[in-house]
Amino acid sequence: MGRLExxxxxxxxxxxxxxxxxxxxxxxxxxxxxxxxRLIDGAATDLIEDERALFRRSGELAREYLALLPRIxxxxxxLTQAAVVxxxxxxxLDGPWWRYDPPLRPxxxxxxxxxxxxxxxxxxxxxxxxxxxxxxxxxxxYVIPRLVDDGCVAxxxxxxxxxxxGYVIAYFAERxxxxxxxxxGANQYPVDGGWDEVIEDASAFDFxxxxxxxxxxxxxxxxxxxxxxxxxxxxxxxxxxxxxLRAPQxxxxxxxx
Numbered sequence: 001m002g003r004l005e006x007x008x009x010x011x012x013x014x015x016x017x018x019x020x021x022x023x024x025x026x027x028x029x030x031x032x033x034x035x036x037x038r039l040i041d042g043a044a045t046d047l048i049e050d051e052r053a054l055f056r057r058s059g060e061l062a063r064e065y066l067a068l069l070p071r072i073x074x075x076x077x078x079l080t081q082a083a084v085v086x087x088x089x090x091x092x093l094d095g096p097w098w099r100y101d102p103p104l105r106p107x108x109x110x111x112x113x114x115x116x117x118x119x120x121x122x123x124x125x126x127x128x129x130x131x132x133x134x135x136x137x138x139x140x141x142y143v144i145p146r147l148v149d150d151g152c153v154a155x156x157x158x159x160x161x162x163x164x165x166g167y168v169i170a171y172f173a174e175r176x177x178x179x180x181x182x183x184x185g186a187n188q189y190p191v192d193g194g195w196d197e198v199i200e201d202a203s204a205f206d207f208x209x210x211x212x213x214x215x216x217x218x219x220x221x222x223x224x225x226x227x228x229x230x231x232x233x234x235x236x237x238x239x240x241x242x243x244x245l246r247a248p249q250x251x252x253x254x255x256x257x
Contacts, residue, residue, distance in 0.1 A: 018065070022094060029058065072088045117171075120136070120142060127256060138246055146204070152171040154212065155220065214234055
């Protein structure tokens with residue numbers, strides 16, 4: 001089976017403004033780094049006000065970036081039928097939404113049954129250049145067996161991320177008390193009152209999706225389906241046996257490692 005094609009969502013960000021904001025964020029960060037270094041060296045004690053102004057501007061730009069993020073209907077809970085709608089930077093991997101540690105993401109309302117929101121990404125060309133470390137998951141979708149073995153039902157869907165294809169693997173349960181999974185592309189996941197994290201490598205992932213669909217542990221949503229209709233058949237599933245790297249990807253400086 002070849003690379004999965006996903007239709008572009010009409011809920012697209014303002015790409016021109018996003019480019020401008022990201023460029024100024026990068027410039028501001030570089031200026032702050034320069035001032036910090038000079039203050040450490042004791043060579044620029046008169047630049048403290050400039051540093052404060054840059055911090056304020058950086059905060060303004062970060063808030064504007066977050067406001068530009070489109071809210072995407074990513075998945076649907078098979079238990080309650082509630083849609084999972086979240087802010088995602090779908091323009092490319094160069095936005096700080098994709099920064100691994102820490103990502104820049106706004107708060108959003110998660111369905112009470114959503115246990116974890118993980119993902120994978122198949123590159124559709126060279127990755128966008130960013131100085132931040134990006135870890136978008138493997139190149140093909142997978143299941144985390146410990147989550148479904150503890151009672152979760154997984155739902156697999158897809159969406160375009162710039163020229164790339166993103167895969168969302170969401171996990172749902174009425175009640176779940178075990179460790180969860182880091183959010184897609186992030187080094188942590190939210191818990192009441194803060195954050196937690198798990199450390200998982202490729203050994204924690206199962207890329208053979210067929211048995212999970214057959215056992216009813218994995219449902220899927222067709223690419224481009226705005227209605228988020230859930231399917232449970234194996235033969236019609238477009239995500240089974242996709243080609244690609246079955247290990248976590250690490251992108252830095254526009255290079256895949």
